[in-house]
Amino acid sequence: MAEVKEKLRIDKYLWAIRVFKTRSLASEACEKGKVKFKGDSIKASKAVTVGDEYEIKTEARKWIIKVTGLLANRVQYAEAVKYYIDLTPSEELEPTKTQATSFHTGKRLSKIGRPTKKERRDLDDFVEDV
Helix, strand or coil: CCHHHHHHHHHHHHCCCCCCCCHHHHHHHCCCCCCCCCECCCCCECCCCCCCEEEEEECCEEEEHHHHCEEEECCCCCHHHHHHECCHHHHHHHHHHHHHHHHCCCCCCCCCCCCCHHHHHHHHHHHHHH
């Protein structure tokens, strides 16, 4: 494990604890104001210290984390969760769970959208009879 004693950038930290998939996504989130410290947007180069609390908005959900240790290199998820405490309220977590099952499956709801082959044949027969 690469525990750090000196300065560590917030973008590198968020990537290492697996909040973002790539470091460039973490930097981009900082630039767009999606990472906040004490209510203010921060730059990707801000140094992280133990005890800091950050608000982070990702595509999937909103995070509120407290830094418990500094981690410079990306490690397994089971190891990464030891370096922060997730303070996100449970009300914020619930909508994302229900939303994920219905919106991100890639499937359409049944009987909505384009007609099936059978329905199309029935429509063609109906139109020919008129």
